[in-house]
Amino acid sequence: MDILALNCGSSSVKYQLYDWENRRVIAKGVVERIGIGDSFIVHEADGKNTFRDEYECHDHATAVSLIVRTLTTGEYKVMDSMEQISAVGHRVVHGGDKFASSVLLTPEIIKTIEDVQHLAPLHNPPNLAGIRAAQKVMPNVPHVAIFDTAFHQTMPQAAYIYPVPYEWYEDYGVRRYGFHGTSHLYVSKRAAVLLGKDAKDCNIITMHIGNGVSHTAIKNGVSVDTSMGLTPLEGAMMGTRCGDIDPAVPLFMQQQLDVDARTMDNILNKKSGVLGITGRFTDRRDVLMCDDVEYKHRCSLAVDVESYRLRKYIGSYYAVLGRLDAIVFTAGVGENAGAIRQMALEGLEHMGIEVDREKNLATFSKHGETEISTPTSKVKVFVIPTNEEIVFIEDVVAILNGTYRPHTEYPYSFAE
Secondary structure, eight states: OOEEEEEOOOOOOOOEETTTTTTTEEEEEEEETOOOOOOOEEETTTTTTOOEEEEESSSSSHHHHHHHHHHHHSSSSSOSSSGGGEEEEEEEETTTTOOSEEEEEHOOOOOHHTTTTGGGGHHHHHHHHHHHHHHHSSSTTTTTEESGGGGGGGOOOHHHHOOHHHHHHHOOOOOOOOOHHHHHHHHHHHHHHHSOOGGOOOEEEEHHHHHHHHEEEEETTTEEEEEEEESSSSSOSSSOOEEEOOOEEEEEHHHHTOOOOHHHHHHHHHHHHHHHSSSSSOSSSHHHHOHHHHHHHHHHHHHHHHHHHHHHHHHHHHHSSSSEEEEEEEHHHHHHOHHHHHHHHTTOOOOOBBHHHHHHHTOOGGGGEEOOOOOSSEEEEOOOOOOOHHHHHHOOOOOOEEEOOOTTOOOGGOOO
């Protein structure tokens, strides 16, 4: 059984073709710059060199067709026909409060996704475009939606309701939803394995730190609070997003700059965060290594601000959980920026969090799952490379087999 996982962003489509029987990735890749010119595909196939080709993709339908052609024709093909694919799994960023699990796509389900796309206008439309394009190319196979928001539907009302007029929630769906759900699910299950405990017995703080950043408080195996909100803008400081700020700041600066709401939204999402402070960088490697006199202070400040805010989330979520078994760092920065991890955890020894400094600074994604806390640390600290795609794959297979259940009950292979 071969499963194709598709992750459609606003200007990209990531894909992975997975051989379920042999538990291996057959091929993976990405089409970049869709609809903005100079688009290209990067394709990696098992046992072959990485392939890169430029091809103009004006929309997601063209990009999906390019992926199909790359998988089935030419020197780098991995199958003779798309008929070998048993099902397709689609990442959908926002499911609102309509979906608490992955679902088989039907016209009714697609309509429901359309109904909540106003909650994620930058994300759900390309997700839907990818679904329609893939269904057109592969009309005879099941298509499954996997939602970023589903994992967080276990949050209590006290965690997801905002202190604004309640009618905003009733009439417009304004509440905390959370994102990166498949990543938080995967690494929390893996952390439970490393702890030698059942996930239902674990209290864990998961810290997904990449260009996008979100943290989740997981109590007895389920999400009870998370840092991103109605949109991915709330929460931690990110590569280009501001995260938590005084809500009066955007209104104040709109008046000062004489710009409209759309422009301000663009500034907060695409020109703030690490980029906003440094004025130049989003990649934390560039920030940490910067020796340019003009930017060095601002880069140092960006690291200080990010680390400080990470530490605040650890403290607040520890208070929410009451008891803490482990902290998990994941995603590009979380897995590779030992200096940021170190600064975020400094001074937390009184909370039972002790880090092996030397081991932490020497730990990267390539080392796999690694414990970076000291043997005497009451709270374990792990670096766990995330694997959202395997969650996609296992959800799809379970739905096809009729064995799918909520994540608290379903026996994921990676949770054993």
